[in-house]
Amino acid sequence: MHIFFRQLTVGLGIVLSVGCSMAPGQFMDTKGLEQGTVSGGVSVALKPITPQLILDQEKQRAPIVVPKELLDYKPPSYVIGPSDVLYVTVWDHPELTVPSGTQQQIESNGRLVRPNGEFFFPYIGNIHAAGMTIEGLAAYMTSALAKYIDNPQLDVAVIRYSSSRVYLSGAFKNAAPIELNSKPMTLAEVLGVSGAMASEKNAGSAAGDLSRLKFVRDGKEYLLNIYAINRESDYSSRIYMKAGDTLHLDYDDEKKIYMMGEVKAPVALSFHADTISLTEALATVGGLDQRSAKGESVYVIRGHEGDFDKDSAQIYQLDASSPTGFILANRFRLRPQDVVYVGPTDLGRWNRVVDELLPTLELINLTTTDAIQVKEVDNIYSGGSAGGSR
Template sequence: MCQITKSVNKDGVTHAIVQRVRTLGLLTTFAMLAACSIVPGERMVQPPTLPVSNADDGTATGAQQVPITDITLATVQQAQQSYVQGDANDLTPLFGDAGPYKLGAGDVLQITVWDHPELNAALGNPTASTRPSDAALGFIVDHDGNLQFPYVGTLHVAGDTVEQVQRKIYTNLSKLMVKPQVTVRVASFRSAQIYIDGEVRTPGSQSINDIPMTLTEAINRAGGFSPTADQSHVVIVRNDKTYYVNVAQMLHNNQNPSKIVLKNGDILRIEAREDYGVYLMGEVNKPGTVLPMRNGKLSLADAISQAGSINNGTADAKELYVIRGGPGLKPQVYHLDATSPVSMLLANQFELEPKDIVYLDAGGLVRFSRVLNLLLPLVNAGLTAAVVTK
């Protein structure tokens, strides 16, 4: 009798465990089927909606759809045409002819009157300090733009060229001497300078001298672009206005950057490529930030290549997206089916913009497998608890 009772109890416990396992199995199945529709990384089939804010107080007033645009040959050609035309940044005030150097306050002149050595004493003491901050020996143009020279007196030379100053001195000395031989040269250029900052090898101030201070000359004096420089983002600040110069685009449009002439007080800044990176996310081998080339350009194919290419084991190559947008800009989403050879040609011609997000979606089976890996520990825990309680 005791053996029959134990057998019945044992069969009851076994039957209860089986019932619980079946229940957990059904719940797991329903959970996995439901998870397939909400799993992270689902395809961007329906255009997403974004809130539209009020320009005055920033409150949301509605929503707008962000359409998904397929990357086609027409899309690429339109982008290339916009690149050739450039933006609305007017660089006209920067162009001009340098002309001869004009003297200013602080410049030091070396003036020689041949066969009159007594005038050499006016140059100063040759044993004076020669620190870089000290003026060279010679005649200094004062803050009023005047120059003092023996037998001539005071001459206003600010804004004059060296040749004009030489003629003025010759005219005045001719009243006392017979055909004086006068030579004038600038011993130290100190009246005008610019400041170069950013991604150059030797940033700092550069004095403007008799060699025209063009954009290329300024960069050359600073040691050239550094390896981290973005040649498409060159900034020139003049007075209270900022100009953005795309050197790579100028060369592409057959424009010579040497036509841009810098003036006294200008600030030239070369920005870094790391400030204009593109974000690679999703099923690529090396997700992260990808930097543009030195000319500031970065195609979709270049970005994928720098990210270690597509992960063939997990990626759905049909679902490649480029998300573009920023503060004050209308969001845009571009889609590319990267399974065909033609798509790789389009990807090589589709130029990315700074702060773009390139996202490659996972395959359906991969998404299902990831959800299953999340649910299996819960199922195992439930089975273990059922066995332990009985």
């Protein structure tokens, strides 16, 4: 039995001596990874995150361009259309102003513009109001009534707007069509009314991706990054809506950063803005695991965006062992589907080996204890037998 324990002890010593090389879990071996290196059939480029790299990436960032035709559009005066409800006031002639009586709701005395664009008014008859401005209709009716009423004083107002709409679809909190009225409405106001700006703050629910707002006008589609527009200008407050405009807001449930390795909380991290910094991503998951993370081994893995044979996957390495590293990380912008991997220290890998071996060591300890106890019992019985024979 002593020989067995000596062999077992030697075996365990060998295992522990090579523990790091056989440690379980992920480990990224970046030795030899340089520009154009092929690993597993994939072309890979390893780049350290440096001040120059940050500057180069910021220069490559495309400037925010809002189509000129959207900025140039200025809405005309409101044009009456089918389904609008008009309220016509003729001073000193209540029988024309409130034909249903003064006790009725104001809309009961309104004049509905029928689908053919007409409505009826006493003395004048059917009036084709669709396509006319409020001022134009008032002038026409004043002239027409002058044949029956001396010096008519007349006013026209729209009490329900229903003919000019902006249509919404997708991730808007309130996707009901928005009625345009005589007060011009901007894109910023539509986003506010529809809940698009607030939806990104609703915890636990998918939000809209305002970095890719689809804006359709007169059959032409525009893709607008509202985050960037609002960050760099007031353009969203200078784009006026037009009847028939359509806005579609995609959900941002595919905008994820994958946090892996030695971080406090490995997770698929969703974000709502158009981009997120490496510092913010690490902070959101609780930072690096101080017990096992290797500060020099923070990697951002960015996959292919094109042909595997022509394009290289990018792996960026950050040295987060010094404050300078976090200054760089704060300006390094992540993209959707990036993988952030933090490698372990040698001690961290060693601790994993120990964790794996602890159950085995406990079993050996239990077996050894039992064997010793059995041997002691054998000695007692052997001694007792010897005493009896004497």
